[in-house]
Amino acid sequence: MKFSGKIIKCGDNINTDLIIPGKYLTLTDLQEMAKHAMEGIDPSFTRRGKDSIIVAGDNFGCGSSREQAPLALKYAGVKCVIAKSFARIFYRNAINIGLPVVECETIYDKVEEGDKIEVDLVSGSITVLDKNIDVKAQPLPKFMLDILREGGLLNLLKKQTGK
Amino acid sequence: MKMNVLEKILANSSSKREVVAGEIVEANIDCAMVNEITGHLTIKYLEELGAERVWDPEKIVMVLDHTIPAANVEAAELHKIMRRFAKAHNIRFFYDVGFGGIAHQVMVEKGHVVPGNVIVGADSHTCTYGALGAFATGIGSTEMAAVFVRGKLWFKVPKVIRINVKGNFREYVTAKDLFLNIASMLGENGANYRGLEFRGPTISDMSISERMTLCNMAIEVGAKTGIVEADDKTLAYLKGRVNKSFQIIKGDNDNSYEHSLEIDVTSLQPLIACPSSVANVKPVSEVEGVEVDQVFIGSCTNGRLEDLRIVAKILEGKRVKSGTRLVIVPASQEVYLEALKEGLIETFIASGAIVANPTCGACYGGHIGVLASDEVCVSTTNRNFIGRMGSPKSKVYLASPATAAASAIEGKIKDPTTLRWSS
Ligand code: SF4
Numbered sequence: 001m002k003f004s005g006k007i008i009k010c011g012d013n014i015n016t017d018l019i020i021p022g023k024y025l026t027l028t029d030l031q032e033m034a035k036h037a038m039e040g041i042d043p044s045f046t047r048r049g050k051d052s053i054i055v056a057g058d059n060f061g062c063g064s065s066r067e068q069a070p071l072a073l074k075y076a077g078v079k080c081v082i083a084k085s086f087a088r089i090f091y092r093n094a095i096n097i098g099l100p101v102v103e104c105e106t107i108y109d110k111v112e113e114g115d116k117i118e119v120d121l122v123s124g125s126i127t128v129l130d131k132n133i134d135v136k137a138q139p140l141p142k143f144m145l146d147i148l149r150e151g152g153l154l155n156l157l158k159k160q161t162g163k
Numbered sequence: 164m165k166m167n168v169l170e171k172i173l174a175n176s177s178s179k180r181e182v183v184a185g186e187i188v189e190a191n192i193d194c195a196m197v198n199e200i201t202g203h204l205t206i207k208y209l210e211e212l213g214a215e216r217v218w219d220p221e222k223i224v225m226v227l228d229h230t231i232p233a234a235n236v237e238a239a240e241l242h243k244i245m246r247r248f249a250k251a252h253n254i255r256f257f258y259d260v261g262f263g264g265i266a267h268q269v270m271v272e273k274g275h276v277v278p279g280n281v282i283v284g285a286d287s288h289t290c291t292y293g294a295l296g297a298f299a300t301g302i303g304s305t306e307m308a309a310v311f312v313r314g315k316l317w318f319k320v321p322k323v324i325r326i327n328v329k330g331n332f333r334e335y336v337t338a339k340d341l342f343l344n345i346a347s348m349l350g351e352n353g354a355n356y357r358g359l360e361f362r363g364p365t366i367s368d369m370s371i372s373e374r375m376t377l378c379n380m381a382i383e384v385g386a387k388t389g390i391v392e393a394d395d396k397t398l399a400y401l402k403g404r405v406n407k408s409f410q411i412i413k414g415d416n417d418n419s420y421e422h423s424l425e426i427d428v429t430s431l432q433p434l435i436a437c438p439s440s441v442a443n444v445k446p447v448s449e450v451e452g453v454e455v456d457q458v459f460i461g462s463c464t465n466g467r468l469e470d471l472r473i474v475a476k477i478l479e480g481k482r483v484k485s486g487t488r489l490v491i492v493p494a495s496q497e498v499y500l501e502a503l504k505e506g507l508i509e510t511f512i513a514s515g516a517i518v519a520n521p522t523c524g525a526c527y528g529g530h531i532g533v534l535a536s537d538e539v540c541v542s543t544t545n546r547n548f549i550g551r552m553g554s555p556k557s558k559v560y561l562a563s564p565a566t567a568a569a570s571a572i573e574g575k576i577k578d579p580t581t582l583r584w585s586s
Binding site: 013015017018021022023025026027028040041058059062063064065066067068085087088089092093096097152153154157158161 | 200201203204208211212213229230235237238240241284285286287289301302303304305306308309312351352355356382385387440527528529546548549550551555
């Protein structure tokens with residue numbers, strides 16, 4: 001399970017209201033919702049989001065339990081989020097909707113916006129292509145990988161129940 | 164082995180004799196709550212799954228609370244989805260417009276929360292229920308779909324930070340100020356993945372309403388949940404509200420904590436969280452004089468009867484400063500009715516406040532008091548993230564109901580403990 005993409009960097013405490021403001025929570029079309037991802041801090045995000053990998057500081061996704069936050073990122077084309085640490089509800093939600101999340105303390109200071117990186121979820125290795133940088137993150141436990149492999153908990157449940 | 168109260172609840176609910184922090188357990192869920200913002204996704208997922216039945220319709224609580232009554236077609240559609248599902252699945256505890264209020268208040272006052280329970284809600288402030296000695300935490304819509312089908316969910320047993328509180332509050336210094344003090348000590352993610360256990364003589368003296376304010380804000384420092392061990396006050400509160408049986412669970416003590424904070428509230432001053440972080444805390448006296456466009460009093464944090472009583476006491480016979488708007492929203496229909504009977508609502512309206520029906524509304528920038536760019540709001544809610552209550556260019560200060568009321572009268576941020584000597 002490898003993902004590659006261009007880095008979009010953000011700082012600490014990127015909260016769910018920044019990721020998707022509350023006023024858009026009544027939208028049921030996720031593609032429509034994704035157009036507003038991160039608009040509070042970065043209006044250009046939806047243009048740049050496709051095939052990106054977010055590299056963030058501490059406490060990414062703090063705040064609300066709205067699953068629309070990882071969904072908005074996923075539908076905006078974000079491949080994976082790497083952060084020094086995640087808020088716990090966001091972390092669970094991301095796995096459950098099939099957005100890979102990786103906790104890594106050290107990569108943040110080694111990369112710049114726009115760098116191309118590759119993330120291997122199984123081994124936990126993060127490679128900055130063109131820069132010869134290789135960082136080891138904690139690999140995800142098997143049950144989380146199983147969920148991600150199916151594209152989310154719902155797909156996994158469907159498979160298990162034969163639907 | 165010694166276990167703290169959260170470990171004991173999780174051990175019980177996963178049929179284990181003991182659990183340790185870090186261990187993953189699968190717990191039986193005693194009650195599961197959704198609101199319309201998260202619930203419509205859960206319902207959609209259940210339909211995709213082809214789930215014909217929920218695990219236990221009596222253990223599911225559905226509340227419409229974010230946009231009450233519906234302010235636009237989109238919100239109305241979400242309400243409709245919820246209504247249909249509740250009917251189709253015989254969900255008895257469905258709180259429609261007019262019958263409930265903000266979910267967290269409704270869950271507690273309608274007796275859905277009892278000590279020792281494991282409760283999940285598809286809303287981050289589900290941690291509020293720790294005020295009654297339950298383990299309660301927020302989850303997302305997909306996991307909720309899994310809970311609706313299976314009635315179980317995995318949890319990592321959290322490490323626990325114990326917060327020991329002693330001393331008596333000065334007049335107009337409240338549980339909200341105490342929590343803001345804790346937030347400034349721990350920081351915005353200082354309790355990430357942890358549980359917070361509040362204890363000590365001050366907590367024992369607190370009402371359930373005040374304990375709810377504390378536990379409600381546990382998530383604001385990243386905590387999985389907050390909890391206060393159930394005691395006589397809890398039992399007194401539950402009397403007449405609950406008809407399910409329960410058991411009071413108490414922790415063993417001392418060594419089952421990651422670390423402790425010791426706080427004495429005797430000299431605590433009113434505090435305020437400045438834009439745009441709950442941990443950006445200053446004494447109110449230091450930011451006095453900042454001009455305020457709107458004051459909002461309400462939410463699952465501070466929209467209860469006791470909060471409204473303090474506000475009425477301060478507003479009595481006074482007028483909201485012209486140029487400042489005061490919006491007051493009781494947390495539930497029950498709170499609203501009680502406030503009406505006590506004459507609080509009359510005091511509010513006479514002072515120039517707008518009183519609206521229970522709804523999350525202003526708290527998340529939805530409706531009833533949305534902020535324009537560059538506007539300043541003093542709010543009794545729990546989050547002042549950029550854009551939380553409206554324009555990304557608005558500024559939100561979080562404070563207690565007393566500070567909010569005092570600021571409404573002055574039209575500027577005002578320390579309530581010095582109010583009586585002013586003007
Ligand atoms: S009042 Fe605010 S914090 Fe509480 S549940 Fe509603 S939106 Fe969330």
